[in-house]
Amino acid sequence: MIDVYFVDVDVADDVIEALANLLTIPERARADRYRFPDDRRRSIVARAATRRLLGRYLGNDLSSLVIDEEEFGKPVLRGRAIEFNASHSGDLAAVAFAKETAVGVDVERRRELTDTLALARRYFSAEEVAIVERAADMGDAFFAIWTAKEAIVKASGKGIGTGDLHGFTVPFRDPQLRPVIDGWSVAAIDPNRDGYYAAVAARDGERQIASQSIRASALL
Numbered sequence: 001m002i003d004v005y006f007v008d009v010d011v012a013d014d015v016i017e018a019l020a021n022l023l024t025i026p027e028r029a030r031a032d033r034y035r036f037p038d039d040r041r042r043s044i045v046a047r048a049a050t051r052r053l054l055g056r057y058l059g060n061d062l063s064s065l066v067i068d069e070e071e072f073g074k075p076v077l078r079g080r081a082i083e084f085n086a087s088h089s090g091d092l093a094a095v096a097f098a099k100e101t102a103v104g105v106d107v108e109r110r111r112e113l114t115d116t117l118a119l120a121r122r123y124f125s126a127e128e129v130a131i132v133e134r135a136a137d138m139g140d141a142f143f144a145i146w147t148a149k150e151a152i153v154k155a156s157g158k159g160i161g162t163g164d165l166h167g168f169t170v171p172f173r174d175p176q177l178r179p180v181i182d183g184w185s186v187a188a189i190d191p192n193r194d195g196y197y198a199a200v201a202a203r204d205g206e207r208q209i210a211s212q213s214i215r216a217s218a219l220l
Helices: 013-020 025-032 037-058 116-123 126-134 138-156 162-167
Strands: 002-008 067-069 075-077 083-089 092-098 103-109 178-181 184-189 196-202 209-214
Touching: 002 037, 002 103, 002 196, 013 037, 025 037, 037 083, 037 092, 075 083, 083 138, 092 103, 092 196, 103 138, 116 126, 116 138, 126 138, 138 162, 138 184, 138 196, 184 209
Parallel strands: 002 209, 083 103
Antiparallel strands: 002 092, 067 075, 083 092, 103 196, 178 184, 184 196
């Protein structure tokens, strides 16, 4: 099973500060370095959700959880008793958890694009560009494809290498994990919020996916 949690970051300041107290000193310092308050809010909620939910899965005190970074910056739990990944955009954070398989998750709030087709041609495979070209709403198709591609890149832990994105084609809006490249599979997931798109990727393509929305205050 892969569990995905969507957390609303648009909450009262006192909730944000209480969540910030769940973070380590370096994590809180990193959040405080954000120039804009909304970026700080997203960082705090995503990191607090990761820590709190890891603690609940493992039955551990939050202070005992050590999160390291791999070569390209992907965070991993020391000992890897459970795998996780987080993403945030707009007013939503997403955190995915799975045992014995690496995972990646991406959530994106739709925004206006200057030239949707030009972006698709820059980053997408020929098959994906064709989907965007045929779509009645090209922006809608673009973000559905983009989240799936980025979820795979995040799962692999190699970072978003734009030159590599042309080399694979993701399934379009498939809610089941489907194989894509190098043993990675990806599925679309519904964030249950208008204007948002999400996808999750995993090494084990046989997993079922369960998603839910939770309140940030439920993490306290």
